[in-house]
Amino acid sequence: MENQGQIKSGEFSQGDEFPLTWRRGEGPRVVIEYLFPDLPCDSSATDEMIAVLHEEEENAVARMVHFFLQARYEESSAEAERCMRSRHPEIRDFALLIHTIIHVALHNVEVALHDLQILQQQIQHSANRRVAAQNDIYRYVLPVFFHLGEDIVPLPQEILPYCSEGTRLFLLYARSYALYLQQAYEHALGVAEAALMMADMCHPLISIYLNLAASMAAMNLSRFQLADRFFLNALELAIPEGYIQPFIGHHGPLQGMVEKHIRDREPKLYKMIAEKVVHFRTGWTEIHNPRSSHKVTTLLTPYEFALAMMASKGKTNKEIADYLHISINTVKSHLSTIYRILDVTKRTELKERLNL
Template identity: 35%
Template sequence: MPLLNTPFQPGQCRAAIAAMPQGPRRDIAVAEYCYFSGQAEKAVRKAELYLTHPDWDARLSACLIYAYANLTLGQIHQTRVALTELQTTLTRVVTNGNQGAAAAFVGAAAAVLLHLPLPEQMPPAGEFLPQLPPGLRAFALYVQAHYLYLKEDYARSAGMVEGALIMGAKVYPISAIYLHLVAVMDYMSLKQTQLAKEHLLEAWRLARPDDLIEGFGEHHGLLGGMLEAVIKPGWPRDFERIIRITYRFSSGWRKIHNPDTGDTVADNLSTTEFAIAMLAARGWTNQEIAEHLRLSPNTVKRYISNAMTALNIKRRQDLKGFMLR
C-alpha cells in the first residue's frame, strides 16, 4: 500500500502520487487514492490489473483494495474472491520476513475491518508490526486499535491511537485519518464527547483538502452521531456524500459480516435512526443524545421508537443485538 506509506502535506496527495516512478507502485497508489476518495468503480478497475501480479506487495495491495471497493459496489462475489486470494497469499508468505509482515498486515486489516475473526495463520501483532515501514505501521496500529475497540477495551484503544499519533503517525495523512476516527469511536463509547469532537475535526482537517472522504462513510455507524453533530452543520454537501458512501458500504459490509458471523446488524434503519440507536445501545439517555445531536428529547424518543418498530423489538436493551459491535 504505497500511498498509505507516503508522507505528504494535506492537499498534496495527488502530487505525491505523480512524483512516484511509473510502475506497479504508482499504479497501486492511484487505486488507493481512488478508493480513499470514494471512487470505488475506478479503484476496482485499477486494482484488478494486479490481482495475480508476481510482485507480492502489489498483489496484496490490489486484493485489499479490490475487496473493499467491490464491497462498496455491492459486488460480494468479487469481494469474496479477493478475500480468498488474500487468505491463500497469507498462507504462502506469512513466514517470509518482510513479505510475511505485509501479508499479516493485510490479513489483519481484511478481517478486523469486516469485524470477522482473525485468520488462523495470523502471527501476533508484536511479531509483524516492527517489520512494517512507518506508514503501514501507523495503519496497522489503527487496525489494532479498532480490534481493541471491538473487544470493548476503549481506553486501551484510545491510548494506542494517542501514542501512535505522538510517535509520528500524523505525517501519514491517510493512516492518521483512520487513527483519529477510531479515537472518535472510543471516546464516544466513553462519553467523552469533547475529545471525540477534537479527533473528528482533526481527521476532517487532514481529509478535506484531498477529498479523502471514504473513511468517514465507512465508520459512520460507529462514530456515535458525531458526523451529524459536527460535519452536517458545517459541511452539509460533504455530509450528504458521506451518507451516500455509508449506505453503499454498509449494505455490502452486512452481506459479508452477517452471514459469516451469524450477527444481525440492522439494515433497515436510516442513518440517523442507526446513529441514535447506537448511542441508546451504549447506554446513553434520551437527554444525553438530545444534547449531543441538538435535538429535543421527544425527537430522540421518536427516532428510537421508529428504530425499535423497524427491528420488531419492544425493549430498549434489545437494540444492542442489532447494532455494530
C-alpha cells in the same frame, strides 16, 4: 466548541483528474513510502532481491488510493486491477485488499467474496520476511474489518521489525479498532493516541484513520469533547482532498459525529456520504452476517443507525439530544421509529441488531 477542523463552505472538492503535481512523498503517493519502501521481486525472493518500483506503477498505486479515499470506487477498481498484475507480491495483495473493500462498497458481493477467498488463500508463509509480515497483518486485519470478533487472531508482535513505519502505524490503527470491538475502550484510545504521536503529521493519510479510531473510543467513554476533537482533526486532514471514504467505513462506530459535524453544515456532502454508507453497509453485512453470531441490520437510515448506536451504547435521551443539538422529543420520536422498524422494545435489544 473549538473551530478547529470545522467545515468551511467550498472546502470540499473531488476533482475529475488525478493531480499530476504530486511528487513522491506528497498526497497519496506517500503511500509508497508508508508501505513499500523496499519491494522484493516475488513471493519466493530472498530479502536481498530488491527491485525499484517504476514511476508508472507508483502512479497506479497512488491513483488507486486517491480514488478509493474519494469513494470513486469504479475508478479505484480499475487502478486496483492494474496493480493486481504487479510483479511485486506486496503491491498485488494490497491492491486485492483495496479491490475487495471497493466491491463491498459497490455491493458487488460475489466479486468481494471471490477477492476475499483469493486473499485468504494467498495469506501463506513466504520465504521473504517482508511479504510474510504483510500476510500476517492481513490475517489480523480482515476479521477486524468485518467485525468478526471471535476470529481476531493475536497481534503478531514478532513481525514489527520487518514492517515499514507506515505499515506499523496501520497495524496500530487495526489494533485500536480491534480493542474497540472487544469493548476495551481505554486501551483502544491509548493505542490510537500513541500511534498519532508516532505519526506526528508525517503520515497524514493514516492519521485520518488513527484520529477516527481515537474518536470512536473516546465516544464510548462519553468523553464527548475529546471525541469531537479527534473527529475534527480527521476532518481537517480529509476534506480538502475530498477523502470521504474513512467517514463512510466508520459511520456506525462514530455514533452520530458525522451527523453532528457535517449533516447541517454541509447537507450536500452529508447526502453523498449517507448514500454511500447505505450501499457500503448493505455489502458489508452480506459478508459479515453469515460469518458472525451477531447480525447487523440494514433497515435503518444512516441517521437512524447513528442514533440507535448512541442509544444502545447507554447514552440517555438527554445526552443524545445535547450532542446532536436536537430536542429530547425528537430523540424519542426517532427511537420509537427505530424500535418499530427493528421490532424491539428497549435499548438493550438494540445491541443484538447493531453488532455491539
